[in-house]
Amino acid sequence: MSVEKKSFDNNKSINVVLFWHMHQPEYRNLRTGVFYQPWTYLHIIKDYVDMAAHLEANPKARAVVNFVPVLLEQIEDYRKQLNEYLCHAGQIRDPLLAALAEAVLPHGQEERLKLIKDCLKSNEKRLINRFKPYQQLSKLARTFIEVSATVDYYGEQFIFDLLVWYHLAWMGETVRRSDPRIKSLIKKERLYSYHDRRVLVEVIYELIADIIGRYRKLAEQGRVELSMTPYAHPISPLLLDFESAREAMPDIQLPVATGYPDGARRNNWHIKHGLEVFQQHFGMQPAGCWPAEGSVSAETVKALSEAGFNWLATGETVLRHSLSASQLSDHKCIHRPYHLDHYKTHCFFRDDGLSDMIGFKYQDWHADDAVANLVNTLDHIANACDEASEPVVSIILDGENAWEHYPENGYYFLTALYEKLAEHENINLTTYSDYLKLQVRSTCLKQLVAGSWVYGTFSTWIGDKDKNRAWDMLVEAKQAYDEATLHNDLNDEDKQLALMQLATCESSDWFWWFGDYNPAESVRAFDEQFRLHLSNLYHYLHRDPPDYLSHAFSSGNTECSSSGVMLPGKKE
Numbered sequence: 001m002s003v004e005k006k007s008f009d010n011n012k013s014i015n016v017v018l019f020w021h022m023h024q025p026e027y028r029n030l031r032t033g034v035f036y037q038p039w040t041y042l043h044i045i046k047d048y049v050d051m052a053a054h055l056e057a058n059p060k061a062r063a064v065v066n067f068v069p070v071l072l073e074q075i076e077d078y079r080k081q082l083n084e085y086l087c088h089a090g091q092i093r094d095p096l097l098a099a100l101a102e103a104v105l106p107h108g109q110e111e112r113l114k115l116i117k118d119c120l121k122s123n124e125k126r127l128i129n130r131f132k133p134y135q136q137l138s139k140l141a142r143t144f145i146e147v148s149a150t151v152d153y154y155g156e157q158f159i160f161d162l163l164v165w166y167h168l169a170w171m172g173e174t175v176r177r178s179d180p181r182i183k184s185l186i187k188k189e190r191l192y193s194y195h196d197r198r199v200l201v202e203v204i205y206e207l208i209a210d211i212i213g214r215y216r217k218l219a220e221q222g223r224v225e226l227s228m229t230p231y232a233h234p235i236s237p238l239l240l241d242f243e244s245a246r247e248a249m250p251d252i253q254l255p256v257a258t259g260y261p262d263g264a265r266r267n268n269w270h271i272k273h274g275l276e277v278f279q280q281h282f283g284m285q286p287a288g289c290w291p292a293e294g295s296v297s298a299e300t301v302k303a304l305s306e307a308g309f310n311w312l313a314t315g316e317t318v319l320r321h322s323l324s325a326s327q328l329s330d331h332k333c334i335h336r337p338y339h340l341d342h343y344k345t346h347c348f349f350r351d352d353g354l355s356d357m358i359g360f361k362y363q364d365w366h367a368d369d370a371v372a373n374l375v376n377t378l379d380h381i382a383n384a385c386d387e388a389s390e391p392v393v394s395i396i397l398d399g400e401n402a403w404e405h406y407p408e409n410g411y412y413f414l415t416a417l418y419e420k421l422a423e424h425e426n427i428n429l430t431t432y433s434d435y436l437k438l439q440v441r442s443t444c445l446k447q448l449v450a451g452s453w454v455y456g457t458f459s460t461w462i463g464d465k466d467k468n469r470a471w472d473m474l475v476e477a478k479q480a481y482d483e484a485t486l487h488n489d490l491n492d493e494d495k496q497l498a499l500m501q502l503a504t505c506e507s508s509d510w511f512w513w514f515g516d517y518n519p520a521e522s523v524r525a526f527d528e529q530f531r532l533h534l535s536n537l538y539h540y541l542h543r544d545p546p547d548y549l550s551h552a553f554s555s556g557n558t559e560c561s562s563s564g565v566m567l568p569g570k571k572e
Contacts, residue, residue: 020399025509047400053174060422069277119166134165225431227288230270237297239263244450255468257475294453305343317456321449333385337442367412466514466554498540523556
């Protein structure tokens with residue numbers, strides 16, 4: 001007896017959600033307002049702008065876009081400082097952006113050498129080598145780094161040209177193709193004047209000033225669903241209970257501290273304050289949540305459900321672990337909504353295979369071949385889910401870091417992706433809220449095994465000796481905070497400053513980088529920022545920082561060449 005192979009040709013349809021997560025940690029020194037890293041504004045002008053433009057260009061395209069509230073605040077900060085600079089001769093508090101904008105460069109050799117090094121922090125294959133003038137400048141710049149004494153022999157014009165090309169390379173592809181000012185600057189190639197740099201800064205300002213409004217408009221048109229992460233991107237299950245890490249890794253070595261003090265209250269604060277910031281910027285309340293790094297536990301689901309979220313999303317391996325613990329079969333189809341016990345929040349789980357293909361594999365494929373492969377994989381999923389009612393595939397990944405590895409910042413791939421999925425008669429490109437309007441019955445999980453989208457564990461944030469040391473340092477700082485607030489030692493202003501500084505210290509991003517499997521330069525930068533944030537907290541508490549905050553505690557790996565900003569959802 002022959003069995004007919006079922007395919008899209010037999011009209012088996014499938015729902016697909018493209019979910020883009022937008023996040024940058026708090027790069028400001030909250031005491032001075034100075035930005036220690038430029039990645040927030042660089043990703044705005046390159047990635048957030050392009051991602052909005054692709055959605056705007058295709059009326060049938062749909063996506064979920066997730067913003068972390070602390071990122072929204074940084075975007076607004078850049079908007080304000082650039083407005084002050086352009087309109088009222090105010091100060092730019094980002095050293096790299098200020099060097100591009102100001103008429104005079106810093107005079108010190110060390111400062112100039114740092115500018116040169118910063119202007120090489122681009123993907124060499126896709127950003128530097130794409131533009132011959134930038135490629136030539138970068139070769140000279142590496143000579144500076146090898147023989148730092150030679151910096152005095154190169155004029156200011158060289159550094160100004162390098163600054164301009166760095167920002168042109170980081171410009172969104174849709175902007176490069178449409179803005180005549182950017183086209184003119186690229187065509188000029190060298191010897192950029194102060195006026196040229198002023199024009200470039202004006203373009204950067206316009207892109208930053210418009211970006212939140214563009215996503216808001218897309219959401220109001222029903223073409224995008226906006227969701228959020230709790231305020232400063234904390235790993236909620238670990239705030240709630242360190243022991244939750246043992247659910248997926250029973251033998252994990254935990255910090256000396258037995259738990260995070262008053263973690264449930266802190267977790268709820270991040271949810272509540274995040275909702276307030278989101279409402280302030282978008283004028284609406286989100287229906288959904290991407291917990292930081294897709295990190296979930298039963299207590300996390302409870303907190304989000306009580307906060308009113310209709311849905312959340314996390315990683316596929318969390319589901320695999322939970323199905324096994326719940327003694328449930330996946331029936332060859334995991335692509336469906338789930339819920340935990342009596343909580344109303346629907347849980348969606350990332351398709352690791354497709355998401356990781358976009359994040360790590362398709363960058364070297366021809367765009368049409370990559371999208372054809374993706375559609376073919378959706379065909380196989382539709383066949384496997386033949387008996388399921390309205391299966392839904394969740395393609396979830398970072399909306400910013402993947403594209404610098406693609407030709408033209410993913411321009412051809414993203415154009416083809418939206419076109420093919422939106423036009424395919426058997427693919428319903430949708431959002432989670434629209435999907436839930438279908439009133440599909442969700443599957444009950446008897447048990448949710450705590451974990452994240454990375455390997456289904458919390459090993460990226462706890463368990464390593466350096467990560468554990470960071471948790472112990474944070475716990476000690478939190479105890480000092482609790483003592484100061486309990487005894488009412490602070491005035492209202494310092495109390496608010498300390499509260500916001502504490503939230504920054506609780507971010508997941510610092511813990512991500514600690515450990516000797518990450519590149520030394522990145523580890524050094526995040527080690528310094530974490531200790532700075534903790535020191536600032538003690539300052540607001542009117543207490544001397546512990547001596548150990550004056551010394552690095554995580555060094556990273558000098559032989560590691562990977563940037564470490566992205567990881568696949570599951571181990572190979």
